[in-house]
Amino acid sequence: MRPCTQPLRSPAMRCEVVAVGTELLLGQIVDTNSAVIGERLAASGIDSYFQVKVGDNLDRATTAVRDALARSDAVIVTGGLGPTHDDLTRNVLAAVMGVELERDEALVDVIRGMFAARGRTMPDNNLLQADVPRGAIVIPQTRGTAPGLICPVESVDADGHPITKVVYAMPGVPHEMAEMLERAVLPDLLARRGGTEAIVSRTLRTWGDSESGLAERLVEPIAELEASHRATIALLASGVEGIKVRVTAKGADTTAARRSVDEVADELRTRLGSIVFAEDDASMESVVLDLLRARQRTLAVAESMTGGMITARLTEVAGASEVVRGGVVSYASEVKWSLLDVPEGPVVSDVAARAMADGVRRLLGADVGLSITGVAGPAPQDDRAPGTVFVGYAIGEVVEAKQLSLFGDRARIRAYATISALDVLRRTLEAEQMA
């Protein structure tokens, strides 16, 4: 690709995303591409204020791209580059650029070659994928047949000065899109922006406080930061995954931005204390496994109301087998009594939770036992209301249980019970560490 000589309005560059495809509007496919692109743009310090889904319709897709380009410096279009007659993105770009489509014979050979390499002959449909708007730059494909496009569009800035905006087209297939984004589109976009400002983020993951409660804890630092502009704080409620506190800072370079982020994040982490269970991509289950692995302890889990969700979550992590011996889903009361030596009697109780934790540890020959028993609903059990939960743990001589009250429907109660039980073990192991 030829280098870009005309930088855009730097540094506050804006780039919108237009995802093309009727199947996206019909909800047959969820548009994950624009989320991936948005994440990479944010990490590059490029603002993305609007992201649009539009169907395979020439007029509406052209309108969507024109409107997006009018509001910003660049637009990234995904989808509509396939070989069928509904794939209209090439025509949309020609319309936006005000040029004709020309068949690129070199591209025809490349595409025909791709089919030949797979021992197939190219259907005539695929010739459409070699049509390029005059003046557009082709981004070669490395995975599929649909090439990408870089389309410069002459425009004027707010002061009426001539400026070159740009529209990128990438295939809608997620892995083809992601590869082309990193290889060709982001580098071209950053070259057009010019400047070297870096942006760094760090995310504190919390469990055990509400979004509004967390907001109140953070009133001071947020106000202080809004005044000082050292960094920004965002609260991201992530349902059963808890609430994320994201700290973001800009800097002359990555080191400078990282320094500001760490200053603020360390301060917040101290202020928030034990509700912070992990950072960035770490999960509750990976933290629990790391705490156990560090002590060379193995784990066994006894589950009733969660029916295996806790053990399933722990074993999502590759390498869990070093720590997790396994578990027992004692769904029926008789299984709790016979297999885990739970004393006969009400099974939604402190006593049962402790016996389950101790029993499963013995049964599976593990160092640590974690257990959960409770009422998922919709019906009550043993006169206990849905949401009544007992989490038990057995570590060395300590065999304890903790009662929780959860709310919501059956699915929500089970999901919250799962992460809550892991959090009880996490806090216990961390407290032990402190002691």
Place this chain on the structure above:
Amino acid sequence: MRPCTQPLRSPAMRCEVVAVGTELLLGQIVDTNSAVIGERLAASGIDSYFQVKVGDNLDRATTAVRDALARSDAVIVTGGLGPTHDDLTRNVLAAVMGVELERDEALVDVIRGMFAARGRTMPDNNLLQADVPRGAIVIPQTRGTAPGLICPVESVDADGHPITKVVYAMPGVPHEMAEMLERAVLPDLLARRGGTEAIVSRTLRTWGDSESGLAERLVEPIAELEASHRATIALLASGVEGIKVRVTAKGADTTAARRSVDEVADELRTRLGSIVFAEDDASMESVVLDLLRARQRTLAVAESMTGGMITARLTEVAGASEVVRGGVVSYASEVKWSLLDVPEGPVVSDVAARAMADGVRRLLGADVGLSITGVAGPAPQDDRAPGTVFVGYAIGEVVEAKQLSLFGDRARIRAYATISALDVLRRTLEAEQMA
């Protein structure tokens, strides 16, 4: 809610979707809500031509909703109804309606009551959730604290005649949104559309064929239907949930539409045979539970690579306790040998799968045993490649195992293994029924 008296331009109603939330633009959360809404609108015969994501910014969100409303009859907004200072959707709607926000004291009591019911006092932040644009109708919440809103907006149609358009606001939390969509928003939207033409859909859920394979099986009926216009068929690839075949028909009334749908769906069901495992909202796990319940048989599950996912899925269904005794997650090989009497030796094998199914049935005192052992990856085990899976079952005298080869990363292999194991049991029980 008051009945709607002013129908909109019927029948070709247009409804756009605006998802509000900076975290959506930053790609920290994927917007699945607009896909769900788009699917439901399509099933209701309502066109959705543009779907937009915009951040927590008053001006830009207001612009997005205004533009969407100018292009269509109705707009559904999701997100931005939370209790924090960046939740601006209430203000956006007031701006679009050209009215003030008024605090709804009745709503304050409801929200305070929700916190009280959870033994907590309401943080002052949550008062914001009781602010309502004058003239808006409140949609009560059944799950969270953020109520929804129905906001009539006076406008004019293409011929300059006065018309009432409408903007709906729903919370961004997917399960809260989905519940409110079905309970309040879709019914209100259909009432405003007016007209009596009914649309009925029926969905056949399939497991065990690829989308292209399914498309080939259906070439004839699809061509025939496109000619006859009796009904439409849509293939919805739903990843680990299989592929859905949705049949939709319009009719003068529900009975007529239902008749056309059933004619076509019954024919397709016969044509597709045993790959159809359920219809509409029924799931693989509910079908398996129904088959066992009908025979008054109980089930025990032994899981290795899936770490509890199968038992967790079965116990998602309320009333599963009538059938499911429980399970053993024999993650470590020693647990398979000691607890389930699996003969010492390679545990990723036909022999181990059969021993696990029979062993868990005996250990938990169940009639039927289901087991799974295999390699989730990323590393091979016992010289077996990731994706090598053995599913075992023990029913009466029959103790068999079936080998599967699955592809993808660890998470995908575990998810496919889970539904595949349930499908093996489903087909076995159905075959038994036929015999």
